[in-house]
Amino acid sequence: MEKVRVELGERSYDIAIGFHILDSIGETIKSFGLSPRIAIVSNPTVFSLYGERVLDSVRKAGFNAITITIPDGEGYKDIQWLQHIYDELLKHKLDRSSALIALGGGVIGDITGFAASTYMRGISYIQVPTTLLAQVDSSVGGKTGVNHKLGKNMIGTFWQPRLVWVDTETLKTLPQRELLAGLAEVIKYGVIWDNELFDFLENNRNKILNLDRDAITYIIKRSCEIKAEVVSKDERESGIRSILNYGHTIGHAIETVTEYKRYLHGEAVAIGICLEARLSNMLNFIDMNQVLRIKTLIESYGMPSEIPADIDINNILTPMQLDKKAVAGELKFILPERIGAVRIHKGIKMEFIRNLLGE
Ligand SMILES: NC(=O)c1ccc[n+]([C@@H]2O[C@H](COP(=O)([O-])OP(=O)(O)OC[C@H]3O[C@@H](n4cnc5c(N)ncnc54)[C@H](O)[C@@H]3O)[C@@H](O)[C@H]2O)c1
Ligand SMILES: [Zn+2]
Incomplete structure (x- = not known):
């Protein structure tokens, strides 16, 4: 089993990554000083696949x-x-030392984390992420939340888990499209932080798509290490943490325009990764050959790299202007300077984006 530590003072925790480790979660949390009464939060899809194993494991641990x-x-x-x-928590009398176990993808992780952060002014929770996106991204870093009808993730907290327990075997049942969407975030880490990870993604496509154990463990571990390092430096996103939003300014706008129906989050981010790299090239921050490498990698994993022709460019610009990060019509972008390094760039004029998208 591999371990990554998220260093946040007294809120530090481990990310454990292994194959077929669901059955030992109970033993692991035994020493956490929890009350015996805990809750597993999941959805019917994931619970029918893995719920009994987690239940058995925690029951055996008392x-x-x-x-x-x-x-x-x-x-x-x-x-x-x-x-x-x-x-349910109140009905079953969970107390201040109880814990929640989030068993599922990012949806379950986010709502469970939010419930844990507010129930009795905050109780422990443990992330057991079962999608690649959740294993490399949403389960780490403590952002929790729910959606409001006027906006996604508008209600939320920062609340770190006590443990992240990644069983890579769960990816075997994950639909291929969901796996690829998670890979978009892995590619993101390669571009913003680690050219070796990027090379690995280029050179090990078949192994990764076939869920080769070592290859999958490597990309998850590396992604978690990068996220852990960034979050340790800037837990509440007042600075460097925003580099994790590379590809997301355009990605979110695409999701909004298509009403979250046409693309999975990672697919929209894949398009954003390609276009924001091209934007960086227009500003002369990065060479075109690097931009093409990024686009080629995205496409080699079967993900979209362009905004489809039937989407009106003006419709993409509107949500970007409304984005909570936009100030007075000028946008902040995370722009790669080369594969493995980015800069945060503020004050990009809307006209510039119009040119990029209208090319
Ligand atoms: N908190 C954060 O930092 C953060 C970061 C990124 C995304 N998010 C949030 O994460 C959510 C998206 O997460 P997601 O992509 O994991 O989607 P998801 O949770 O909806 O899971 C995708 C689908 O896969 C199914 N599934 C999950 N695990 C499976 C398995 N092992 N086998 C078979 N099916 C499985 C789920 O039931 C679901 O139908 C969004 O709500 C997003 O806002 C949060
Ligand atoms: Zn994302």
Whole structure:
């Protein structure tokens, strides 16, 4: 088993990465000083695949676990289903030393983390991420939240988990499209931080797509190390943490315009990664050959790299102007200078983006 430490003073925690490790989670959290009453939060899809194993494991370790499921889908990451979690926790008398175990993808991780951060002014939670996106991104770093009908992730907290438990075997049942969407975030880490990771993604495509154990462990571990390092430096995103948003300014705008229906998050980010690299080239920050390498890698994993012709460019610009990071019509972008290094660039004029998209 591999371990990555997220250093945050008294809120530090481990990310454990291994194959077929679900059954030992109970033993691992035994020493956490928790009350015996805990809850596993999941959705029916993931719970039917892995729920019993996690339940067995915590029961064997002496916990009395209840199960809370919420329906499968981004649409259920909302206040109503959060309320449902609180109802169950209160009904079953979970206390201030109880813990929640989030078993699922980013949706389950985010809503469970939010519930944990607010229930009785904050209790422990453990992330057991089962999508690649959650394993390399959403389970690490302590951003929690639910959606509001007027905006995604608009209600949330920073609340770090006590442990992230990544069983890479769970990826075997993950639909291929979801796997690829998670890979977009891995490619992002390569571009912003680590050219060796980028090279590895270029040279080991088949191994990765076939879930070769060593290759998958390497890319997850490296991604978690990078996220852990960035988050340790800037937990609340007042500075460097924003580099993790590379590809996301344009990616989010695409998701908004297509009403979150046409693309998975990672697919929209894949387009954003390519276009924001091209923007960087227009500003003379990066060579064209590097931009083409990024685009080629995205395409080699079967992900989209361009905004499709039927989407009106003006519709993409509007959500970007409304973006909470936009100030007075000028946008902040994370722009690569070469593969493995980025800079935060403020004050990019809308006209410039119009040119980029209109090319
Ligand atoms: N907190 C953060 O820092 C952060 C970062 C990025 C994304 N997010 C959030 O994460 C969410 C997206 O997460 P996601 O991409 O994991 O989506 P998801 O949680 O909706 O999971 C995708 C689908 O895969 C299914 N699934 C999960 N694990 C499976 C498995 N092992 N086998 C078979 N099916 C499985 C799920 O039931 C679901 O249908 C969004 O809500 C986004 O806002 C949060
Ligand atoms: Zn993302």
